[in-house]
Amino acid sequence: MKKLSLANLDAFxxxxxxxxxxxxxxxxxxxxxxxxxxxxGAKLSVGCNTVRSAKDFFxxxxxxxxxxxxxxxEIEIIDSRTEKEDFxxxxxxxxxxxxxxxxxKVFLSNPVDTYYKSxxxxxxxxxxxxxxxxxxxxxxxxxxxxxxxEGDVASWITEDAVYxxxxxxxxQKLLEKCxxxxxxxxxxxxxxxxxQTKTYLDKLPLATLSTKHFENKDQLEVFNSEKWAExxxxxxxxxxxxxxxxxxxxxDIRDFDTGKGIKRFRCWDSCxxxxxxxxxxxxxxxxxxxRFRQRFMHKLVYFPINNDGEFGCVGCGRCLxxxxxxxxxxKVMKTLEGEEK
Amino acid sequence: MQxxxxxxxxxxxxxxxxxxxxxxxxxxxxYDITPAVFNNTEEIDAEFxxxxxxxxxxxxxxxxxxxxxxxxxxxxxxxxxxxFNQLLKEHRIWRDHVYAVGIPCDGKIDLDCLKKxxxxxxxxxxxxxxxxxxxxxxxxxxxxxxxxxxxRCLNCKSKKHVIYDELIGRDGEVLDSHxxxxxxxxxxxxxxxxxxFWRGEFSRCIRCNACRNVCPAxxxxxxxxxxxxxxxxxxxxxxxxxxxxxxxxRAFHVAGRxxxxxxxxxVCPQNIPLHLxxxxxxxxxxxxxxxxxxxxxxxxxxxxxxxxxxDVEPSIVYKKGGNH
Amino acid sequence: MQVxxxxxFRPKIVAFCCNWCSYAGADLAGTNRLNYPSDVxxxxxxxxxxxxxxxxxxxFQRGADGVIICGCHPGDCHYTSGNYYARRRMTLLxxxxxxxxxxxxxxxxxxxxxxxxxxxxxxxxxxxxTITKLGExxxxxxxxxxx
Numbered sequence: 012m013k014k015l016s017l018a019n020l021d022a023f024x025x026x027x028x029x030x031x032x033x034x035x036x037x038x039x040x041x042x043x044x045x046x047x048x049x050x051x052g053a054k055l056s057v058g059c060n061t062v063r064s065a066k067d068f069f070x071x072x073x074x075x076x077x078x079x080x081x082x083x084x085e086i087e088i089i090d091s092r093t094e095k096e097d098f099x100x101x102x103x104x105x106x107x108x109x110x111x112x113x114x115x116k117v118f119l120s121n122p123v124d125t126y127y128k129s130x131x132x133x134x135x136x137x138x139x140x141x142x143x144x145x146x147x148x149x150x151x152x153x154x155x156x157x158x159x160x161e162g163d164v165a166s167w168i169t170e171d172a173v174y175x176x177x178x179x180x181x182x183q184k185l186l187e188k189c190x191x192x193x194x195x196x197x198x199x200x201x202x203x204x205x206x207q208t209k210t211y212l213d214k215l216p217l218a219t220l221s222t223k224h225f226e227n228k229d230q231l232e233v234f235n236s237e238k239w240a241e242x243x244x245x246x247x248x249x250x251x252x253x254x255x256x257x258x259x260x261x262x263d264i265r266d267f268d269t270g271k272g273i274k275r276f277r278c279w280d281s282c283x284x285x286x287x288x289x290x291x292x293x294x295x296x297x298x299x300x301x302r303f304r305q306r307f308m309h310k311l312v313y314f315p316i317n318n319d320g321e322f323g324c325v326g327c328g329r330c331l332x333x334x335x336x337x338x339x340x341x342k343v344m345k346t347l348e349g350e351e352k
Numbered sequence: 353m354q355x356x357x358x359x360x361x362x363x364x365x366x367x368x369x370x371x372x373x374x375x376x377x378x379x380x381x382x383y384d385i386t387p388a389v390f391n392n393t394e395e396i397d398a399e400f401x402x403x404x405x406x407x408x409x410x411x412x413x414x415x416x417x418x419x420x421x422x423x424x425x426x427x428x429x430x431x432x433x434x435x436f437n438q439l440l441k442e443h444r445i446w447r448d449h450v451y452a453v454g455i456p457c458d459g460k461i462d463l464d465c466l467k468k469x470x471x472x473x474x475x476x477x478x479x480x481x482x483x484x485x486x487x488x489x490x491x492x493x494x495x496x497x498x499x500x501x502x503x504r505c506l507n508c509k510s511k512k513h514v515i516y517d518e519l520i521g522r523d524g525e526v527l528d529s530h531x532x533x534x535x536x537x538x539x540x541x542x543x544x545x546x547x548x549f550w551r552g553e554f555s556r557c558i559r560c561n562a563c564r565n566v567c568p569a570x571x572x573x574x575x576x577x578x579x580x581x582x583x584x585x586x587x588x589x590x591x592x593x594x595x596x597x598x599x600x601x602r603a604f605h606v607a608g609r610x611x612x613x614x615x616x617x618x619v620c621p622q623n624i625p626l627h628l629x630x631x632x633x634x635x636x637x638x639x640x641x642x643x644x645x646x647x648x649x650x651x652x653x654x655x656x657x658x659x660x661x662x663d664v665e666p667s668i669v670y671k672k673g674g675n676h
Numbered sequence: 677m678q679v680x681x682x683x684x685f686r687p688k689i690v691a692f693c694c695n696w697c698s699y700a701g702a703d704l705a706g707t708n709r710l711n712y713p714s715d716v717x718x719x720x721x722x723x724x725x726x727x728x729x730x731x732x733x734x735x736f737q738r739g740a741d742g743v744i745i746c747g748c749h750p751g752d753c754h755y756t757s758g759n760y761y762a763r764r765r766m767t768l769l770x771x772x773x774x775x776x777x778x779x780x781x782x783x784x785x786x787x788x789x790x791x792x793x794x795x796x797x798x799x800x801x802x803x804x805x806t807i808t809k810l811g812e813x814x815x816x817x818x819x820x821x822x823x
Binding site for chain 3: 538539541543544545546547548549550551576583584590591593594596597600601603604607629632633636637640641655656659660661663664665666667668669670
């Protein structure tokens with residue numbers, strides 16, 4: 012384990028930012044946290060989680076896939092991708108780091124999504140252990156340890172220092188580059204912090220939330236539950252939950268006519284929208300109930316069925332905080348479970 | 353108040369005046385309230401709630417609910433009655449299927465105000481005189497009411513219920529609010545500052561459409577931004593232009609109909625002060641065409657649906673206010 | 677010797693002209709051989725009140741540097757009152773654009789009758805001059821349409 016004195020934190024950031032882009036949670040104009048590029052003078056915020064998740068780095072909200080230029084009867088197809096630069100994300104929480112593994116299962120399985128893959132390869136993740144989880148946190152439900160995050164390098168911020176633990180070759184190399192600032196350290200302060208955080212985690216209101224009800228579940232049984240009507244009743248059909256979610260990965264591909272050619276772009280889609288998966292023959296889910304159900308079926312039933320039981324949720328609590336009508340995955344899980352009792 | 357309302361709801365359910373109740377339902381925590389329809393007295397006893405977090409404006413749900421069989425009881429806060437009236441005026445709600453009960457409101461808590469003051473891990477809340485005592489996982493906080501209330505409540509425009517079948521408590525008055533102060537502040541900036549201000553706000557937009565979907569004035573069956581044939585359907589914030597376009601057009605489309613209920617700003621996950629766009633239109637309408645409050649009545653015509661031969665010319669914009 | 681090409685800024689102007697007055701006014705300007713810059717692209721609309729705020733924004737998106745709406749003089753609308761409604765809408769829209777920090781000179785409303793060919797030409801000349809001074813539309817541009 013390596014140690015960096017807190018006084019040297021900016022020097023450490025400067026060292027990394029010297030060679031590659033460095034992003035971290037920084038307070039924005041609205042007083043909320045947002046992953047932003049670090050520049051001299053920017054202040055790392057460790058308060059709580061960011062509004063938008065870290066998936067943006069690998070799966071941006073909008074990206075250009077290909078351009079078409081029309082000249083007479085010829086159509087030229089242009090791959091408008093440019094060489095990606097290496098980047099480092101600091102301060103990713105355990106829940107968000109796990110979300111990358113979930114996204115990998117979607118984008119890196121065959122056929123591999125090369126846009127996503129290239130970003131993954133260029134990114135190095137320095138995760139940050141939580142010390143003050145929020146009431147909306149329930150990562151433990153999905154087997155995530157907020158005090159021991161995954162990632163290329165794991166880090167812990169204590170009162171006077173930052174501790175680093177490399178967890179991959181990429182992480183090892185990154186730390187080597189900053190070697191001069193780091194010193195070998197004893198891990199007892201980290202253990203103490205972990206112990207303290209665990210007492211908070213035990214006290215969280217959602218600490219006992221369990222996925223048991225959905226393990227090896229008959230999908231039709233959940234699908235046909237009568238509870239969906241009541242759950243989805245107040246849903247506005249906005250896309251907030253899906254857009255702040257670190258694991259929502261549905262997208263749409265559209266063409267934008269610039270007047271001089273076509274830009275084919277991919278953008279996040281939301282199952283909450285009325286035109287979700289709309290095809291020539293119409294859309295398969297005509298009511299908000301069906302669209303609402305899709306989101307939770309995907310996370311709690313379909314995804315685990317296709318991925319060895321891994322759920323499509325990491326318990327970050329963003330949807331709990333941001334839904335305009337406060338309907339969320341926790342309420343859905345509890346309601347569906349309660350039905351059986 | 354919650355008890356009185358629940359009793360009222362049960363009474364009206366039992367005597368057959370209504371067959372269901374539109375209200376607010378408890379959540380997992382103290383603050384995560386969900387609008388809900390209650391079908392019987394048991395459901396009301398179990399889950400009905402009315403407290404400082406019941407911010408949702410229930411009027412828009414009546415577009416759907418009032419088309420169903422039987423009468424629905426709805427609880428309306430003063431500002432919600434304006435939206436309700438406006439929707440009646442636009443013939444979006446079936447009046448005879450609704451039994452509206454006006455309820456008092458002392459302003460609602462904005463969770464973001466608490467978070468901004470580093471209050472995290474909220475597990476409970478108590479009211480004590482003019483303060484809230486907030487229990488968290490990491491200790492208690494005492495916070496003055498005005499530091500916890502939403503901006504729209506601090507600048508409350510009216511405590512008066514403009515429409516109801518029955519009122520619980522006493523009716524209030526239209527208030528003299530300071531809601532245009534911030535608009536004036538922005539107007540006094542230079543165009544460059546204004547542009548920078550709005551870019552800074554709009555650039556956070558994630559195009560979730562929460563502002564549009566929650567808005568009682570946005571009641572189109574199919575929004576132009578959802579219609580792929582419109583040529584401007586855009587799901588993603590692909591370009592700063594799209595953000596500008598969406599917010600300008602949306603604000604314009606509700607101009608003269610927006611009651612300034614403030615739901616758009618409440619639901620914005622990125623805390624974009626969208627109400628400042630609507631208030632600009634309201635302020636301009638008041639200045640150019642005479643004071644007008646949407647939703648105040650059901651008879652008057654909306655300012656963009658009438659005209660006066662003596663109206664100001666668009667060129668007034670070149671002369672008027674704002675720095676160069 | 678090397679000759680450097682100096683690229684002069686030529687603004688793109690979109691003019692929405694009402695069919696009954698302003699479009700005829702433009703016609704008259706033409707038949708009278710009055711000069712106005714070819715940078716002005718006229719789009720004929722049935723009435724000035726047909727112009728939706730979206731039209732104006734889309735014109736900017738697609739590369740316009742200035743947008744002008746021309747209609748019948750108040751009181752002379754072919755449909756009695758269309759231009760009165762347009763007047764209210766455009767006043768509010770322009771005020772909003774100004775509020776957002778977009779140069780207010782980029783949008784304009786002008787009343788031009790069928791008999792005012794000279795006014796049409798003068799208006800366009802003046803508007804093009806204003807926009808040329810302002811330069812390229814940067815604040816309401818769509819980068820994807822720029823290349």
